[in-house]
Amino acid sequence: MDIEIKVPSLGESENEATLIAWLKKEGEAVEVDDVIAEIESDKITMEITAFESGVLKSVYKEEDSIVTPGEVIAILDTSASGVIDKASEAAETVVAVKAKAMPELAQQKAELVVENLQQEALSSDKKDIPIEDLNTNNTELSTDARQEERLPMSRLRKRMAKRLKASQNTAAMLTTFNEVNMQTVMDLRTQHKDAFAQKHGVKLGFMSFFVKACAYAARQYPAINAYIDGEDIVYHNYMDVGVAVSTDKGLLVPVLRDAGLMSYADIEKGIVDLASKARDGGLMPDDLKGGTFSITNGGVFGSMLSTPILNAPQSAILGMHAIQKRVVVEHDQMVIRPMMYLALSYDHRLIDGKEAVSFLVAVKSYLEQPGILMLDI
Numbered sequence: 542m543d544i545e546i547k548v549p550s551l552g553e554s555e556n557e558a559t560l561i562a563w564l565k566k567e568g569e570a571v572e573v574d575d576v577i578a579e580i581e582s583d584k585i586t587m588e589i590t591a592f593e594s595g596v597l598k599s600v601y602k603e604e605d606s607i608v609t610p611g612e613v614i615a616i617l618d619t620s621a622s623g624v625i626d627k628a629s630e631a632a633e634t635v636v637a638v639k640a641k642a643m644p645e646l647a648q649q650k651a652e653l654v655v656e657n658l659q660q661e662a663l664s665s666d667k668k669d670i671p672i673e674d675l676n677t678n679n680t681e682l683s684t685d686a687r688q689e690e691r692l693p694m695s696r697l698r699k700r701m702a703k704r705l706k707a708s709q710n711t712a713a714m715l716t717t718f719n720e721v722n723m724q725t726v727m728d729l730r731t732q733h734k735d736a737f738a739q740k741h742g743v744k745l746g747f748m749s750f751f752v753k754a755c756a757y758a759a760r761q762y763p764a765i766n767a768y769i770d771g772e773d774i775v776y777h778n779y780m781d782v783g784v785a786v787s788t789d790k791g792l793l794v795p796v797l798r799d800a801g802l803m804s805y806a807d808i809e810k811g812i813v814d815l816a817s818k819a820r821d822g823g824l825m826p827d828d829l830k831g832g833t834f835s836i837t838n839g840g841v842f843g844s845m846l847s848t849p850i851l852n853a854p855q856s857a858i859l860g861m862h863a864i865q866k867r868v869v870v871e872h873d874q875m876v877i878r879p880m881m882y883l884a885l886s887y888d889h890r891l892i893d894g895k896e897a898v899s900f901l902v903a904v905k906s907y908l909e910q911p912g913i914l915m916l917d918i
Contacts, residue, residue, distance in 0.1 A: 542618070542619045542620050543598065543616050543617070543618055543619075544592075544593055544595070544616070544617040544618075544619055545613045545615075545616060545617075546577060546578075546589065546591075546613065546614055546615040546616065546617055547611055547612060547613050547614070548580060548589070548608045548609060548610050548611060548612045548614060549587065549589065549610065550610050550611075550826065551582045551585075551587075551610050551826055555582050555826070556609060556610065557582070557607050557608065557609050558580040558581055558582040558587075558607070558608055558609075558696070559580065559581050559582075559605060559606070559607060559608070559695075559696050560578060560579075560580050560602050560603070560604055560605065560606045560607075560608050560614065561579050561580060561581045561586070561604065561605070561695075562578065562579045562604060563577070563578050563600065563604060564576045564577055564578060564579065565577045565578070565597045566597065566600075567597055567598070567599065567600050568596060568597065568598075569596065569597050570594075570595075570596055571591045571594060571595055571596065571597055571617060572591065572594045573591060573592065573593060573594050574590055574591065575590065575591045576588045576589070576590055577589050577590065577591055577597065577615065577617075578614065578615070579822065580608060581695060581696050581697055581790075582696060582697075582826075585697070585793070585824050585825075585826060585828075585829055586697065586790060586822045586824075587822070587824075587825070587826075588822055588823065589614075591617060593617065593619045594619065595617045595618050595619035595620070596617070596618045597615060597616075597617055597618075598615075598616045598617060598618040599615060599616040600614070600615045601613060601614050601615060601616075602614045602615075695790060695791070697790055697791050698790070698791050701791050701792060704852075704853060705850050707853060708850055708851045708852070708853040709850065711853065712851050712853070712856075712888040712889075712890065713888060713889040713890045714850070714851055714886055714887070714888060714889070715886070715887060715889050715894070715897070716848040716849075716884050716885065716886045716887075717884075717885050717887070717894070717897050717898050717901055718846070718882060718883065718884050718885075718901075719882075719883050719885075719898075719901045719902065719904075719905050720880050720881065720882050720883065720905075721880070721881050721883055721904075721905045721908045721909060722869070722878050722879070722880060722909050723747075723864050723878075723879045723880065723881050723908070724878050724879055725908075725909060725910070725911060726747065726750050726908060726911055727864075727879055729911060730745050730747075733745065737805075737806070740806075741806035741809070741810070742810075743806060743809045743810045743813060744809065745805065745809060746809055746812070747838075747861070748784070748808065748809070748812050748836070748838070749805040749806075749808040749809050749812075750805075750908060750911060750914075751836055751859070751861060751904075751908070752782055752797070752800050752801075752803075752808050752836065753801075753805070753808070753907070753914045754903075754904045754907035754908050754914065755780070755782070755834060755836065755859060755904055756780045756782075756800060756801030757801075757903070757907055757913075757914060758900050758903035758904045758907065759780055759801070759834065759900070760801075761899075761900070761903060762896050762899060762900040762903070763776050763777075764776075764856065764891055764892045764893075764896055765834065765856065765857045765887070765892060765896070765897075765900050766780055766833045766834050766856075766857075767833075767856060767891060768833070768854040768855055768856050768891070769854070769856070769888070769890060769891050770854070774891060777833045779799055779801065779802075779833070780799070780800055780801040780833055780834055781796050781797065781798050781799065781800065781831050781832050781833045781834075782796065782797045782800040782832070782833075782834055782835065782836060783795070783796050783797075783832035783834070783835035783836070783852055783855070784796075784797055784812055784815060784816070784835070784836055784837075785835060785836070785837035785838070786815065786816050786819040786820070787842075788819055788820050789820075793819045793824065793829070794829065794832065794835055794852055795815035795816075795818070795819055795824055795828045795829055796815075796828065796829065796830065796831055796832040797811045797812065797815065798831075815828060832852065832855060833855060834855060834857055834858070834859075835849075835852045835855055835857075835858040835859070836858070836859045836860075836861065837849050837858060837859070837860050837861070838860075838861040838862075839860060839861070839862055839863075840861050840862040840863040840864065840881065843863055844862050844863060845862055845863055845865070845882065846862055846882045846884065847860050847862065847884060848860070848884055848886055849884060849886045850886065851886055851887075851888060856887060856888040856891045856892055857885060857886065857887040857888070857892065857897070857900075858885070858886050858887075859883065859884070859885055859904070860883065860884035860885070860886070861881065861883065862881055862882045862883070862884070863881070864879045864880065864881045865879070865880060865881075866878070866879055866880070867880045883901060883904065883905065885897055885900065885901045885904075
């Protein structure tokens with residue numbers, strides 16, 4: 542039976558994507574949940590998976606082609622099965638022979654041989670392939686000292702570049718700074734991290750404290766969580782926090798819904814889930830929609846201070862940075878404390894300097910006195 546493989550929905554306001562890779566080739570066996578192809582839209586990279594097993598009968602689109610939601614890009618033959626068994630037998634035979642004949646190359650070469658034989662057997666009437674016909678030559682790498690490579694920008698990278706530049710051109714963007722003493726939060730984590738992980742199945746990180754602090758502070762300063770739409774200001778009675786995640790293909794900002802109402806454990810679980818999906822290519826369009834405020838943590842890469850760019854149409858973004866021990870004055874005494882610089886970039890068209898500074902001071906206060914958040918006072 543022939544099954545159509547179609548391009549899935551890309552989400553709000555997106556009507557095309559690029560087919561960036563075929564993970565399965567024509568004539569190749571496909572199992573349920575195998576990734577057949579990858580597509581990339583302006584916002585996300587998605588995997589197209591098989592809902593049934595069979596053989597990829599026909600491929601209608603080449604790599605780098607533009608595809609649209611609902612378009613048929615391939616046909617899966619769910620009735621083809623006999624030739625798959627022949628491929629497996631041929632592959633196992635060659636692996637055994639190669640392991641004896643070439644022990645040094647057995648692991649590397651045998652895997653390539655298996656893949657090639659499976660594809661050959663699936664796409665032809667041959668029962669086996671003579672071993673002497675296999676090429677076992679090593680591939681030599683170039684020794685040139687100076688090289689240059691030109692590659693086209695991905696759709697995701699191009700879209701990100703346009704959005705960030707548009708944000709700079711549209712918003713009257715300013716950044717205000719403060720610093721926070723992380724000692725109390727770090728002591729809490731040290732004291733309760735094992736019990737927290739045992740009960741909730743996730744590590745207690747810093748991000749949950751920052752999400753909570755921002756959500757509480759935004760209640761006092763709602764413009765932080767609002768945005769400009771034409772000549773109107775749109776306010777929210779909820780906070781959907783975009784969490785910046787760095788991936789091999791670029792920066793993604795998946796959204797944690799109703800973050801202000803979530804528990805510390807739910808926030809940590811949500812962030813781990815979104816970050817994992819972002820790096821594994823498993824994000825869905827809905828994971829990137831909306832967002833009323835964003836947080837980015839350059840500290841994980843060692844950044845001491847930065848000025849984050851707004852994620853339009855949002856009006857504010859908080860930048861976290863590396864924690865460093867510094868000498869500070871407490872009660873007229875010099876002490877060493879783990880300090881972090883905070884940066885709040887904001888749209889001055891909507892948010893006045895007083896509001897921005899006051900919001901950041903409130904965030905600092907909640908982080909240095911996390912009991913206020915936990916007791917909801």
